[in-house]
Amino acid sequence: MVLCQYDEVSAFRRVVAYAPQGVTGLSIGAVSGVFAPSGVFDLRPGLPAFDMTICTRRPGILRTDGGLTLQVEHGLDAFTAAELIMVLPGTGFREEPTDRVLDALRAAYRRGAIVAGHCVGSFLLAAAGLLDGLDATTHWQYADEMAATYPTVTVRPDALYIDHGRVSTGAGATAGIDLSLHLVRVHHGAAVANRIARDLVTPPHRAGGQAQYLDTPVPSAGDDKRLDDVLTWARANLGQRPSVDQLAARAMMSRRTFLRRFKQATGTSPHAWLIAQRLNQAEELLETTDLSVEQIAHHVGYTSGAVLREQFIQRRGVPPRDYRRTFLRRQL
Structure with a gap:
């Protein structure tokens, strides 16, 4: 679910990852991999140089879920300059969050920052009231608990991530990468998201409505x-x-x-998967070539440009030409 218009979103650069005590090491690796700052990976020339900061409630020693300790230099003051705040999951998510953390999160949101949380990090967004009246997701194991704790939030345990434009939530574990890549795709374009995904050797795009997990045995x-x-x-x-x-x-x-x-x-049907692949490829061609909408439509398997336009508007919220104009403008 994406409710923002592509011509209304900003191309964020300043990313702050909020790490509570007991933060999962996997989540730190996920956001650091996607939002790698300039100079970290020599394989990313020409990609946006993100200014990523990890912060915690108070600067100092931060312990991860695996028992590792990290020296974190930044506290909640990092929120004041953030354009995107990623709230990471931690083992203490059931503890009552302090007013200081909630107030800082609300202030950043009111100022215009994008706020996203994945796994049990979504609980903090709910505690701050940022999910009231909205659909949200979290790790499927804790979905019932979140729904009971925050009855004003409609919890969807079947979704990988849900994006309402200024506030987003994602499921557990590697869905943090899916949510992060989705945000890059929306704010920086498909070509950038796809290149980062290739560097991480991960699928460039999994639809937010895709199932979190499967009860059936895995294939041989x-x-x-x-x-x-x-x-x-x-x-x-x-x-x-x-x-x-x-x-x-x-x-x-x-x-x-x-x-x-x-x-x-x-986790999805061939029909849904093919639609997603067609739109993903159409996005990248709109950004990186001067092919007409009609040519792109036939290249990705639509019978006409009109069908592509209809699908693009329905699933991306804007016509293909508006999408192209937005991301060409950002590349200038």
């Missing part, structure tokens, strides 16, 4: 390899408009088995 290694090959082929041949039957044949599976294994592997 052989099935995984065949499905990976099929997905790679489909991304490279969207213009051929591959059907489910064609994909199943390439995977050497019956249609029924393919649909089941595809859902197990991706």
Whole structure:
């Protein structure tokens, strides 16, 4: 769910990650990987140089969930210059947050900062009242607890992330990377998000409505390899408009088995996955080429530019030409 218009969003650079005591090491790695500051990775020439700061309630020693200790130099004063605040999950999320933390978060939001939390970091956003009347998500294991604790929030345990424009929430663990890449995609464009994802060797885009987890057994290694090959082929041949039957044949599976294994592997249906891939590729082509909307439509597998425009407006909130104008302007 994305409620912001692309021509209304700003291209943030100053990112602050709020780390509570007991912060998960995985979440620190996730935000540091996506919002790597200039000079950290030599493999990112030409990408935005994020100014990322990790802060905690009080400067000093911060202990992670794995028992490691970190020396953190910044306190809540870091919020005052932040354009994006990522609230990270920690083991003490059930403890009553201090008024000082809540007031700092509310003040940053009122000032215009984007605020996002993933996993149990979403609890802090709810405690600050920033999720009142909104849909939100968190780690599926704690969704019922969040719903009971904050009844004014509609908790959706099935979503990877939910973006309301100025406030966003994400699910647990690696969904922090998904949420971070989504925010980069919205504010800096698909080409930037895709390059960062390639550096991290992670999928460039998983839709926010994709399932957090699956109860069914995972496919065997052989099935995984065949499905990976099929997905790679489909991304490279969207213009051929591959059907489910064609994909199943390439995977050497019956249609029924393919649909089941595809859902197990991706958390979504082939139809939904293909739509997402078409729009992702269309975004990057709009940003990086001068192809017409009609040409891009046929390149990614739509029958006409009108169909692409309809899908783009429905799922991205703006026409393709407005999207292109926004991100071309930011590259100047």
